[in-house]
Amino acid sequence: MSVLVVIGVSIFVFALLHVIYPSPARDVLGLRAPQMAVDAWNKAHGYDDPAAVQYLRYVKDLLHGNLGYSYIENQSVLALFEGRMARSAYMSGISLALAVLIAIPLGVFQAVKRNSIGDLVVTSTAFTLYSMPVFFLGLLLIQVFALSLPVFSFQASQSTSLLTVIADWHAMTLPIATMTLISVAAFSRYMRSSSMDVLAQDYIRVARAKGLPERLVLLRHLVRNASLPIVTLVGLSLPQLLTGNLITEQLFNYPGLGLLFFDSLKKADYPVLLAYTQAAAILVVAGNLIADIALSIADPRIRLR
Amino acid sequence: MWSMFFPFGRRRATEDRADEPVLDRRPLPLRRATGNRLAVIGFAMLIFFLLFSFVGPLVYRTNQDVISLVDANQPPSAAHLLGTDANGFDQLGRLMKGGQTSLEIGLFAAVVAVTIGTLWGTVAALSNKTVDSIMMRVVDVFLSVPFLFVVLILAVTFVPSVLSLSLVIGGFSWQVPARLVHSEVLILREQDFISAARIAGTPPWRLIIRHLVPNTLGVVIVNMTFQVADAILAVAYVGFLGFGLQFPDVDWGDMLSDGMQYMQAGYWWLVYPAGVCIVLTVVALNFIGDAARDATDVRLRHR
Numbered sequence: 338m339s340v341l342v343v344i345g346v347s348i349f350v351f352a353l354l355h356v357i358y359p360s361p362a363r364d365v366l367g368l369r370a371p372q373m374a375v376d377a378w379n380k381a382h383g384y385d386d387p388a389a390v391q392y393l394r395y396v397k398d399l400l401h402g403n404l405g406y407s408y409i410e411n412q413s414v415l416a417l418f419e420g421r422m423a424r425s426a427y428m429s430g431i432s433l434a435l436a437v438l439i440a441i442p443l444g445v446f447q448a449v450k451r452n453s454i455g456d457l458v459v460t461s462t463a464f465t466l467y468s469m470p471v472f473f474l475g476l477l478l479i480q481v482f483a484l485s486l487p488v489f490s491f492q493a494s495q496s497t498s499l500l501t502v503i504a505d506w507h508a509m510t511l512p513i514a515t516m517t518l519i520s521v522a523a524f525s526r527y528m529r530s531s532s533m534d535v536l537a538q539d540y541i542r543v544a545r546a547k548g549l550p551e552r553l554v555l556l557r558h559l560v561r562n563a564s565l566p567i568v569t570l571v572g573l574s575l576p577q578l579l580t581g582n583l584i585t586e587q588l589f590n591y592p593g594l595g596l597l598f599f600d601s602l603k604k605a606d607y608p609v610l611l612a613y614t615q616a617a618a619i620l621v622v623a624g625n626l627i628a629d630i631a632l633s634i635a636d637p638r639i640r641l642r
Numbered sequence: 643m644w645s646m647f648f649p650f651g652r653r654r655a656t657e658d659r660a661d662e663p664v665l666d667r668r669p670l671p672l673r674r675a676t677g678n679r680l681a682v683i684g685f686a687m688l689i690f691f692l693l694f695s696f697v698g699p700l701v702y703r704t705n706q707d708v709i710s711l712v713d714a715n716q717p718p719s720a721a722h723l724l725g726t727d728a729n730g731f732d733q734l735g736r737l738m739k740g741g742q743t744s745l746e747i748g749l750f751a752a753v754v755a756v757t758i759g760t761l762w763g764t765v766a767a768l769s770n771k772t773v774d775s776i777m778m779r780v781v782d783v784f785l786s787v788p789f790l791f792v793v794l795i796l797a798v799t800f801v802p803s804v805l806s807l808s809l810v811i812g813g814f815s816w817q818v819p820a821r822l823v824h825s826e827v828l829i830l831r832e833q834d835f836i837s838a839a840r841i842a843g844t845p846p847w848r849l850i851i852r853h854l855v856p857n858t859l860g861v862v863i864v865n866m867t868f869q870v871a872d873a874i875l876a877v878a879y880v881g882f883l884g885f886g887l888q889f890p891d892v893d894w895g896d897m898l899s900d901g902m903q904y905m906q907a908g909y910w911w912l913v914y915p916a917g918v919c920i921v922l923t924v925v926a927l928n929f930i931g932d933a934a935r936d937a938t939d940v941r942l943r944h945r
Contacts, residue, residue, distance in 0.1 A: 345783035353792070357799045468871070468924035470878050470895070473917040476902065484906060576788040580879075583790070587883060598791070599883060602798050610795050618787040625786075 339626045346618040347399065350611050351392050358607035360384040364408040404612040409604050414612040417597060423499050425593035429582050432513050436520030437571065441564055443521070444528020445555060448536055448563075459525065466522035471584040475515040479588075482511060493591035512589040516581050520574065527570055532563040565636050572628025575621045684929030691923050695741030704735030718911055725911040727900065733911055736892060737919060743893045745923070747808045747877045752869035754812025756862055759819025764850050764858070766820070767827035778824065785817045790879055797885040804887070811876050819865045826858045867931035871924045878920050894920045 360379050379385045386394075398405070404414040447456045466474065483491035493512045494505040503509075535541065536559065544554045579595075586595035594613060601609040709729045718725045725733050766777035796810045830836060831854070839853050880886045881895025894916045901912025 341779055342782045342786055345779060346786050349783055349787060353795070357795070464928065465921065465925060468928050469921050470875055470882070470917075472879070472882050472895075473898065473921065476898075476905070476913060476917065480905065576786075579788050580790045584879065584882070598794075602794055602883070602885065605798055607795075610791075610798075614787060614791045614795065617791060621786045621788065 339622050342622050343619055346622065347396060347615065348392070350615045350618065351395050353614075354395075354607060354611045355388055355391070358611075361406075361408045361608070399615070404616070405608040407601075407606050407608045409606045410609070414609050417609060418594065418612075418616075420497060421592060421594050421597055424591070425582055425586070425595060427499060427503065428509075428513060428516065428585070428591065428593060429578055432516035433520060433571065433574075433578060435513070435517045436524055437567060439517070440521045440524035440528050441560060441567065443525045445532050445560060445563065447525065447529040448532030449555070451533065456529075460529070463522040463525050466518055467526065469519075471515060471519055471581045472588050474518060475511070475585060475588045478511050478515055491589070493586075493589040495590070495592065497592075512585050512591055515585050515588075516578075519581055520578070523574060523577070524567060524570060527566055528563065531566045532559060535559055535563040538562075565632065568632045568635060569628050572624045575624040576617075579617050579620070678933060680929045681933030684926040684933070687922055687926035688930065691741060691919070691926070692745065695738050695745055698738040698741075699735065702735060702738070704732035706731055706735055706739055717909075725909070727897075727912055733915065736897060737894070737915055740892045740894045740897050740916065741919060743804055743887060743891060744874055744877055744895075744920070746804055747811065747893070748870045748874035748923075750804075750808035751812035751815070751873035751876075752866050754809060755816040755869050755873075756819050756866045757816075758813070759816035759821075759865075760823045760855060760858065760862055761850075762816065763820040763823030764827050764854055767824045768831060768846070768850070768854075778821075781817045781820050781824075784814065789814050790876065793876060793880060794883065794885055797880050802880070802885065802887055804891070807877060807880065807887070808873075811873050815869060815872065815876075819862060819869070822861045822865055823858045826861050827854055830854055830857055864931060864935045867927050867934060871927035871931065874920065874923055874927070 360375070360382075361384075366374055366378060376385070384391070402415065404418070406413050407417060410417060443459060447459055450456050479491045482489045489510045490508040491511065492508060494501065494508040496505065541554060541558055544558050545551070549557075582593070583595035583598055585591070586593045587599045590596065598610065598613050600606075601613075709731075727733055727736060762777065762781070766774045769777065792814050793810050797807070800806050800810075836849070836853060839849055844853070877886065877893050878895030878898070881893045881897075882899045884896075884899060886893055886896045897916040898913060898920075901909065901916065904912050
């Protein structure tokens with residue numbers, strides 16, 4: 338099933354590329370090149386073949402790890418992605434991990450102390466964050482923690498070495514916090530309602546009735562069962578994560594894939610734009626598949642069809 | 643009370659709320675009232691922003707046409723309640739103008755998305771198995787491509803206007819309503835009144851328009867409020883990244899990104915009002931959507 342979706346995605350992205358950027362000839366030969374030269378270039382490089390032939394060639398290249406060539410940058414897309422990929426993965430990965438680690442206890446707390454002042458505060462904060470564009474949250478954090486109280490830097494680390502980036506918490510705290518908070522807002526909503534569902538189950542009552550301390554009831558029985566939907570949610574949240582990544586990297590000028598996408602938008606560098614879209618879509622499909630498999634391992638009640 | 647606004651929701655046969663968490667010991671009417679109160683607040687906020695954007699300029703007349711650099715970047719004063727921007731435009735008047743485009747695109751994109759989604763979902767559910775599964779795989783494909791990426795790529799390719807942005811945003815966010823309507827129609831088509839209509843010789847298009855679509859409206863309207871919220875956010879993102887509407891036109895995201903460069907100078911009136919407008923509008927729509935969803939018993943949340 339996932340394979341079908343990936344094939345569909347590749348057709349979609351190819352069609353998009355084909356319609357808005359049929360040939361890189363103008364980028365290579367210049368905007369004022371005569372039509373004859375363009376035609377000749379297209380013929381020489383196979384850009385006048387039928388769409389189906391070009392699509393198969395595109396898929397073949399994709400399977401060989403060739404994501405295309407940016408004639409504007411005069412570099413292969415893969416070379417542009419290198420290095421940036423690790424930086425983006427670091428920022429997104431650590432925010433996702435932090436978000437899960439914060440959202441699970443937070444959701445449990447809200448469910449246990451349901452309708453208390455604390456629950457109300459957390460719920461309304463989460464609701465506001467959930468409705469907030471990523472860039473506005475980032476701006477607020479910059480205003481408070483970089484301009485009003487100069488604790489952190491308003492620009493992310495510019496280093497090309499991943500180790501330096503990781504060590505530079507002064508510069509990386511705000512971008513990571515921005516992405517984490519947005520995800521926490523979404524995750525804790527679900528964690529709260531799934532914890533409430535679990536709290537109403539008989540096995541929680543049994544655990545309490547047999548005299549298990551409340552701490553163990555929560556740790557052993559509640560958290561384990563209530564966290565299951567988070568697995569699916571993490572898989573489903575990949576598109577938002579990629580979008581958040583794009584905005585956060587642009588806001589904090591962090592040289593990752595999102596900033597590359599933004600720069601390529603300004604230059605109308607379609608090979609890079611579509612390669613990233615393709616990669617992102619495949620990542621989303623893969624993420625959902627992994628989430629499904631992980632869930633079926635974690636929860637024996639679920640069988641993969 | 644909700645049936646007043648949403649008369650289309652299908653009533654479930656039993657009114658037992660077994661799926662309600664048991665822990666909430668407050669009586670049901672109280673819980674309903676809290677939900678409604680949020681919805682009323684949401685409606686009030688939404689109506690406020692609609693009046694603010696569309697009626698406001700009639701009351702609070704400002705110059706939004708002629709650049710006047712003498713008046714640029716002035717702090718709030720009696721003449722300019724929220725100060726002026728880098729072009730000397732009155733910021734409050736500009737917020738109203740930006741609100742018009744943001745709300746227009748939000749509403750129009752949601753209508754486009756919901757219309758395509760409803761038709762797609764209905765047709766898929768009524769088709770034979772092969773066509774149905776192909777159509778729903780297409781939905782999966784569109785759901786896998788991060789929506790904002792495609793919108794941004796298309797915003798670079800075409801000149802963004804209110805109409806083109808609405809069409810692009812709406813044209814790529816119909817997947818969730820399609821899924822919701824699809825599963826709804828799968829249940830509906832087995833019911834007796836549909837069989838009765840079929841036996842009576844109702845042509846398929848009439849069956850869809852007169853019998854199926856009206857019965858899915860509950861789900862669709864709930865989803866539409868979320869769609870409007872998402873579309874307003876999408877416009878804000880596109881505008882913030884600088885690929886939104888062209889100069890004389892403006893939207894809230896656009897204003898925010900223009901004001902951002904003056905943050906260190908402390909020109910707060912260029913940044914925060916626009917951001918607050920976006921957040922409050924989206925919060926209002928989410929309030930309405932959540933309450934409407936609870937009222938129509940749809941236990942599905944998009945994204």
